[in-house]
Amino acid sequence: ATLGRAIRARLAAQRQLREREQRLALALEASGDEIWECDFAANTMIRFTPHIELRIPNTTEPLPLDRLRTIVHPEDTNTFDTAMREVLKGVRDQMRATYRLALAGGGWIWVQSYGRVVERNAEGRVRRIAGVSRDVSEIMAQDEALQRINQDLERRVESRTRDFQIANEHLRRTLDDLRNA
Numbered sequence: 466a467t468l469g470r471a472i473r474a475r476l477a478a479q480r481q482l483r484e485r486e487q488r489l490a491l492a493l494e495a496s497g498d499e500i501w502e503c504d505f506a507a508n509t510m511i512r513f514t515p516h517i518e519l520r521i522p523n524t525t526e527p528l529p530l531d532r533l534r535t536i537v538h539p540e541d542t543n544t545f546d547t548a549m550r551e552v553l554k555g556v557r558d559q560m561r562a563t564y565r566l567a568l569a570g571g572g573w574i575w576v577q578s579y580g581r582v583v584e585r586n587a588e589g590r591v592r593r594i595a596g597v598s599r600d601v602s603e604i605m606a607q608d609e610a611l612q613r614i615n616q617d618l619e620r621r622v623e624s625r626t627r628d629f630q631i632a633n634e635h636l637r638r639t640l641d642d643l644r645n646a
Contacts, residue, residue, distance in 0.1 A: 498597040503530060503580070505553065506592050517574060517600060520567040538565035538573055548578075553591050558582045560594060563601060575605040 493500065493514055500513040509527035520536045521528060537545045541564035548562035560580035565573040580596025 496599075498599050499576075500595075500597050501578075501580075502583075502593060502595045504593050505530070505590075506586065517566070517576070517598075518569040519574075520569050523569070536567040538567070541565050552580070552582060552594060555589075555591070560596065563605075574600055575602040577601045 498514070499517055502511045502513070503509075504511075504527070507527065508530045510530050510533050511525060511527050512523070513525055521532050534542070534545070544562050545564045548560045551557045552560045558581060560578065563575065563577045565575050568574050576598045578596055578598040580594040582591050582593070583595045584591075584593040586592045
C-alpha cells in the first residue's frame with residue numbers, strides 16, 4: 466500500500482511537471498520572444514525558441530558564437546560587442562542591448578536582448594549567459610517616425626520664426642518711414 470501511494474504520488478508529480486512545462490511552452494510561444502543561451506566555454510549559442518527567421522540556421526542545435534556576430538548590422542556591432550564584453554569582463558551580470566540582425570530573406574530586424582549570467586567557471590569567469598530576444602522593429606520604426614515628425618516640426622518653427630522676424634523688421638521699417646514722414 467505504501468509503495469502504491471509512493472508510485473501514485475510520483476506519477477502525480479510528473480503529470481504536474483509536464484503540465485507546467487506545457488503552460489510555460491505555450492506562454493513562450495505566445496510571447497514571440499526567442500530564448501537563447503551562449504556557452505563561452507564551448508563558444509556556442511543555442512536558440513531554444515527560434516521564432517525569427519535570421520540569416521543563421523533556424524535550429525535549436527548549437528551554433529558557433531561567431532556566426533551570431535556576423536549577422537549583426539555593421540552600425541550596431543559596437544553596441545552588441547560592448548554589451549557582451551561588459552558581461553564577460555564582470556562589469557555587469559546582465560546584458561541588455563538593442564541592435565539589428567540580418568533576416569534570412571534579406572533586410573534587418575530590430576531586436577532587444579536581455580541576458581543574465583547563469584554559470585561561472587572555477588575561476589569565476591562567465592561560462593554561460595541565458596536570455597531572451599524580442600522583435601522591437603515596430604517600436605523602433607515608430608520612434609524613427611516620431612523623430613522625423615519632431616525634426617519637421619522644429620524646421621517649421623524655425624521657418625515661421627524667421628518669417629515673423631522678417632515681418633517684424635518690415636513693420637519696424639514701415640513705422641520708421643511713417644514717423645519720418
